[in-house]
Amino acid sequence: MTNAQLGLIGDAELVEELSLLTTQTARMRARMADIMAELERRRCARPVQPKARR
Numbered sequence: 001m002t003n004a005q006l007g008l009i010g011d012a013e014l015v016e017e018l019s020l021l022t023t024q025t026a027r028m029r030a031r032m033a034d035i036m037a038e039l040e041r042r043r044c045a046r047p048v049q050p051k052a053r054r
Helices: 003-007 011-045
Strands: none
Touching: none
C-alpha cells in the first residue's frame, strides 16, 4: 500500500488495520518462541554422541 493509498483511508480504518497487524505480529512472535523452545528441547534431549577418532 502506498502513501497515496493510505491518504484515502479514514482514521478508523487505519487504526483497525494497525490493530490487526499488531495482533498478527504478537501471534507470530509467540509462535516463533514456541518453535525455538521446541528446537531447544529437542537439542537438549538428544544423547551426546562421542566424536569419531581419526
